[in-house]
Amino acid sequence: MAAGAVFWLWLAASVPVFWALPTRLRSGFLAATSFAYVAWLDAWVAVGLAAWALLYHALARRRTSVRLLWLVSAALLVLAYFKYLPALFEALGAHGALRIVVPLGLSYFCFKLIHFAVEAHRGAFADSRLDDFLAYIFLFPAFTAGPIERYDHFLRFRNLCWRSDDTVEGLTRIAHGLIKKFVFCEALLAPQLAERDGLSGILQIVEVMPVHQVWLFFVLSFLYLYLDFGAYTDIAIGASRLFGIRLIENFRWPIVATSIVDFWKRWHQSLAGWCQAYVYLPVIGLTRRPVLATYASFMAMGLWHNASWAWIAWGLTHASAVVGYGYWARARRRWRLRMPEGAWTRVLTTPATLAVVVMAGVFTSLDGRGTPVDAARIFGRMLGF
Incomplete structure (x- = not known):
């Protein structure tokens, strides 16, 4: 089954169960269902990230400068290993020497861990509950496409009781995202960018193209990027709102x-x-x-x-x-x-x-x-x- 279809089924099944549970169990359920979704995407990655999350939650609140340095450095090294080491090997000409698949959502995950470690070192989150933390770190609507939520914002701007306004606003925001993606991006902008074989075609004839056409292509490229990224952000924010969570x-x-x-x-x-x-x-x-x-x-x-x-x-x-x-x-x-x-x-x-x-x-x-x-x-x- 396509990942997109699974996301919508997961969301549709999770939201009613979430609100049917007693309040004290909701964070744990959201953490569990979010982890299960990430595990469906890649089981071994999910296990590894869960181990990292548990380690950071246990160590970050023990306030020593050395521990903070180790935690921040570890997150950056993991990010560098997956995202930057392959690029370095390729730049050095070692094609095919290193094949590393970057886990989905790794950049957002690592930046969340660094944020939690730094703020915990400063004295925040002393009474952080593990279920709240795991729900924050694995929140599946925002796991792969952000935004980079702050833990204090996550805790402060969530409703513990179901509100019809949250449901209406969440569904409306999701609708906005779908319109941006499928109407503006795919139906209107994508065909324009595909003319002359897209960027590869532009590069072949750029010296003889009219100046305004070169500008038009890259303006449309920027608009496509903005609307495409904005669409995924709208969907993430709207889907999270269905759980009573107001993301940044x-x-x-x-x-x-x-x-x-x-x-x-x-x-x-x-x-x-x-x-x-x-x-x-x-x-x-x-x-x-x-x-x-x-x-x-x-x-x-x-x-x-x-x-x-x-x-x-x-x-x-x-x-x-x-x-x-x-x-x-x-x-x-x-x-x-x-x-x-x-x-x-x-x-x-x-x-x-x-x-x-x-x-x-x-x-x-x-x-x-x-x-x-x-x-x-x-x-x-x-x-x-």
Whole structure:
């Protein structure tokens, strides 16, 4: 049976049982049914992740700096082994020397563990129940596609009693996700992107394509990515709401952002917030250098997706844009420059912001399908050369 069909059957069967149980048993049931779903996807992976989760729950609340260092390092090493070691071997030319299948949801799982370890070290979660923790760490609606939920948010924003509003909002959010996926992405955008054989066709003729057609292709690629990821996020948030759980939001209309900084307050908010808390602030605390902290954060976001030249270039591009905007904002304050505000200003700043985002997206479009030379060819044509 297809994984998608199993997900919907699992959800339909789990929700009524969850609410039929006494309150004290619900977290345990949600943990068990979520673990069972992950085990259906890959039994050995589920067993390994469960062992890791139990270990972290037992050790993270014993507050010593050495233990915290070991726990964070262990999570990063596991992530590096599965996601980055194969890429390193391939870059060194050892094709076929290492075949490692990345477990589904590993990135989200590891970032959740790091969050729990750090916050427990700071004194939070001292009375954390094991069933609550396992329900949080394995929550099956969000296991493979996020968002990166925080444990304190998970505990605070859940309803212990069934509410019709949660059911209505959850089903509505799921419907929004399905419409985004099957109507906007697959019915409207996918056929447009498939013209001229998609990216591979574009690369063959990019030097002779009209500039506006090159831009159109990558704007549509960005919209497809946004709506596709937003669809899975909507489904995860909506499905979780059926259990009374209000997950953190991931998007807040990033396509209307008026600056690159505003964009990152709206795009992939859970990942951006995680990197701000566990990369940006620690780096700035150690170095007192905001620029270095910004680059470290975006490099972490890029590598979280994939250890490839494309995602590294994407991170460097966004970091440079954010740093550049910061210099410009400080210069405006220093020189007391007053910029016009209002709808007409947004008509200019919003397209300019999206142009930067779309150009950075050229790198990720080429991930595994192109080279830095191909990126240079595309950029050259986008700029009219």
